Amino acid sequence: MLPGTPKRYPLVLLSSIHKRRYKKNSTLRLQKIPGDVLCIVTQGKGMLRIDDQVLQITPNQAFFLTPQMAVEVLLDSDMAEYYMLVLSSVTISKHKGSWSTHAEQTSLLPYGKIQLKNAKQKLDRVKQLHEESKARSKSPSELQMLFQSLIYLVLQDLPEQDELEEESKGIDQSISYMHKHFTNKIKLDALSDIAGLTPTSYSRSFKKAMGVSPVEYLNHVRIESSKQLLQQPDCSIKEISDSVGFGNEFYFSRMFKRTVGISPTVYVKRRELKVAVASCFRYENNLRSLGIEPLVEMNRYTYRNCTDEQNKRFMEAQLDEMRQAHPDLIIADYRHLPFQEQLKQIAPTVILDFSYDWRVNHMKIAELVGREKEAEQNFSQLELKVKYARNILAQTIGEETVSFIRLYSTIIRVQGLVDHPLNELLYNELGLRPGSCVPLGERNRQFALGSLPPFETDFLYMYKHLPLAEEVELFAEVQKTTSWSGMKAVRNNQTREVPNWVGMSWTPIGQHQIIDELLKWKA
Template sequence: MTEQFPFIAETSSLPLLSSMCRVRRGENFRVQGKTVSRPMLCLILQGDGVLVLNDTAYTAQAGSLFVLNPGTTIEAAARSNVTECILLSMDTVCLQQVRGEWKMTSSPAFPLDWETGRLLVRHEQQAVLRLEQLYETYRGLQPDHFISIHSQLHELLQFLSENRLEANHEKVDPALERSIMYMRRYMSEGISMDQLAKIAGLTPSSYSRSFKKAKGMSPTDYLNRLRINEAKKQLTEESCILKDVAVSVGYGNEYYFSRKFKQTLGIAPSVYMKRDQLRVATASIMGFHENLASLGLRPVAVLEGVLDRESDEYEQERRLTRQFDQLRQAKPDLIIGDFYHKPYYDRLKSIAPTIILESTDDWKENHIRIAELVGREKQALLNFKELEFRKLEASLNLQPYFGQKRLALMEVTNQFIRLQGTGEHPLNHLLYAELGLQPAQLVSPESSRNEYVADSIPVLDTDYLLIHRASLQPVSEKVFRRMKQTASWNRSPAVLYGNVHDISNWQRLCWTPSGRLQILNELEQIAQQSVVFPQAGLIGH
């Protein structure tokens, strides 16, 4: 079963084609602050770049299809020399039967329940072909022109609805979507699994299995998330009453609601209501304090409690004790910690309510989660948007310098030489996927990094070698000198041609918006220095 336009129901929506245009623009094409007045589809035919819809940034490339609801604000910037797209705008007519007669009114809404953003579809090329055929019909002058274009529009929307994909690329099941619409509409009431399964036309066990496969969670957990998300909106409103919020989202018991809310978000709803006024501390080696700074909030205390196996344990314990004392004196209302600080959870919790964020390879997930805890989600989206445009600018600046040359990253510690791999990691994704730089294959693609003693490093077969000096202590300098005496170092193309450069701790910087901006700046500085001083890196042979 698929989404249908219910032409015989008491109230029906009929989409009509308003206009279509094919837009082709050249180098440095940009759009700033345009607002959509009608429901639209945007298909990218050629080129790539950044498309920002209501402050949410997307990567736009050939074949990408986007839904634009009325009121959507658009910003865009092209990376390619030529950008081409088809824009299709619609009017939605509502037909309502009143006392046996049909009345027609216009509606600004999209004819189907699709949210603004990227629309993933199976058979992408067929979708492109259908849109191009509709455009050719729209431009034509055939006698049945009017009937043909609206018929093709309905067929196109039906095709897209039948082939929509979830974020995990599973096919959208309209039966499950109907049950989700029911959840949204009646979340304030009691909803049973049997009801939802009946709406989807499945047995309860089949419904539960299908739902979990499509959405990655059980129907009960999904309903709970919908309720908590609605509660979050209400809790930010002035003069809201906790008991009333609990009832309005389907939790008759205020205490049960508070327990479910805290299980989901990590903080009680009473704390969430004043989240933008909290005194916040961090316990993190992943730069959570810098995430807060990017959101315009200065932490009252910063704890970095993870022990370094290469440093003196006694001195580290003293430093940790000192940081805990400072944390107590700061009297925070909330402590946000990374998963490395789970062993300290009980100690942290004795000072203030503590949330330990789960491990993830997605730095954006961390940033938006921190933003939500302190009431600065909009600033997080603005940070993402700024970074996307800055990244596009940097990729254009870096391409003439790096081209197809190979890049390798190294860290020098007091004991080891660490070579960065190409496994799943935010830094690798930034350098090689987002900026399009080419990695040197010095370690296994499945590894994030490998460690070596100084005199047994592999051949540094790379055109550019970027080195982070984790320590400037004499023992670290000794490790560095020993490495520079090896044949693997002296035969490296990067060393021979002077393309060896010092960098900051990119492993850490890549987890925050400000850190990623610093990485982009350092890469551009390396490019500029190599133009001014060809064959002379920052580190001598």
């Protein structure tokens, strides 16, 4: 810089902020970078390749990416959730009391991975920024001030990045080696040498970073590759086992079933399988949305008005129906674990882990029956419908509040803002405002029938979880309380009885029906 030339400073501004989900795919997919982007991961694990560098994806991690980068993603988890902040960089200078902007761009942020320290503080700021941006409750200048406070917090961590990343860099290099050489025999000693650690330290550090041991991770890479080969005609299990580095076909089959839930031979025929479900989370409607009619539907729900013996006989009748149907595959949820052995005697049984994100198990079910493309279409169609409904509801409901309750024999349960697909749909995706009694940090909160506190909401949806005779009697008692009669939704006749949205919200079909009900009332 010439003497007397004003010193120039880089400045980064927020152009837009988005919350995104990336669904697992068996192959690496090239991502389009819309501009300079700061991605902050909140859920998910896997690998990110930036040009020739392979990096771990873990929660509470940030990546600064540019359009010039070749970026690919491979997830180990079924999905990843992240915030995408699209940035605009400028250079400014001050001369004789006046500020000027310049054409050249110099970023404040280092390219690639940024490890966030005290991640909760920064994620809270990101969530606030996203919510304020969606609600349009702050002016553009106020949003920029909030964003600058976030950048300040991120920049505070940067001087100490080297010491934090030294061990992580070695782990990343060993993972990159696995992806390049998984078809060969790979020893733990070789991986630990690449990472610059002893085998014991390497194994411990790897599991801490990735959640699994190096051997488990390598097997996962090999199995993901084998899925592509299994879809090719005239390729034997032994040939596939050899080509992805397992060698022993029996070990490969055992590891494949442990990871995927079904054997390689069943996986090959998965699009033609006769499938039954055992689920309290409406897996049958997940199948229907993928174009498959379930052979049998089993549900271990226990009816409150029945005796234990009656419920037991009901379950035995369902198991008998399952046996007589002769399914090729049974997909079950964790609530059916007590019946796992009985189900396995009928047909190969996959019990899916529980997740509050319904999309995770929808994609797992889709993979088990070879309908991944259909699942992606379901996600895309629902995303379009949510976007459409959000705009309509913003015009018709605006700033008014919405609440959902369930009436039981002794309690009223008020649905909250978090930890459930219905909560996510109503208050996050559709952007509805909660009533005064809606718990902000809980899945739901319940109150005794006579002790519902003063409750203000403009619109009230309710599901009565009761037999008809009992429902009429109990609801009459609820209507006598001052909390109920004083509610704005009740005074204005803005209450509506609906089906069980809590159960419906676990599937694409149910989500569409809930949105249709919301739009129908406000039409």
